[in-house]
Amino acid sequence: MKKLVFLLASAALFLAACNNDKKDSESGQHNHGKNSPQTQEDSLMADVMDGHDAGMAKYGKLQTAEKKIKASLDSISKLPAKARQELAPYKAKLDSVAADLSYAIFAMDKWMEEFDMDSAKENIDNRIKYLLDEKMKVGKVKEAILKSLSKADSLLKAKL
Secondary structure (H helix, E strand, O other): OHHHHHHHHHHHHHHHHHHHHHHHHHOOOOOOOOOOOOOHHHHHHHHHHHHHHHHHHOHHHHHHHHHHHHHHHHHHHOOOHHHHHHOHHHHHHHHHHHHHHHHHHHHHHHHHHHOOOOOOOOOHHHHHHHHHHHHHHHHHHHHHHHHHHHHHHHHHHOOO
16 A cells, blocks of 8 residues: 555656646757757757656556556456357457556556666766666657557447
8 A cells, every 4th residue: 555655656746747847848848957958968868858758648548548448347347248258359458458558557657766867977978878778768668658558549449
């Protein structure tokens, strides 16, 4: 229970921080408190933060889609045996999408928990390597979020 409260509080803090940056992004700039990127390090940090912002922008939709999928699975489980059997292929797709959504939420949470904005600031070469790795990681997280949402939207809109 404490872990859930901590995760919810952490998510709220990240959302609040992200909302503060929206003021900059509404003006067309994604500078996260800095002027336009001047160095490779600045540019990479901007790319990492853009990936984070794109993922966080969809985070609420991820949670909503996961709830809808779970509600559909719950509804299917309450049907008579014959109806459940007829819906088995659809249920399998729901299970798969539920797993994808759950993974996307987990991946975003894990990335945010592990990301160190100040990592290797004393060594520019190590910092560049770190930011390149983080850009790749957050890109994969963003991709997992977008793909799982797309699958969920398609599946939830499908007619049975």
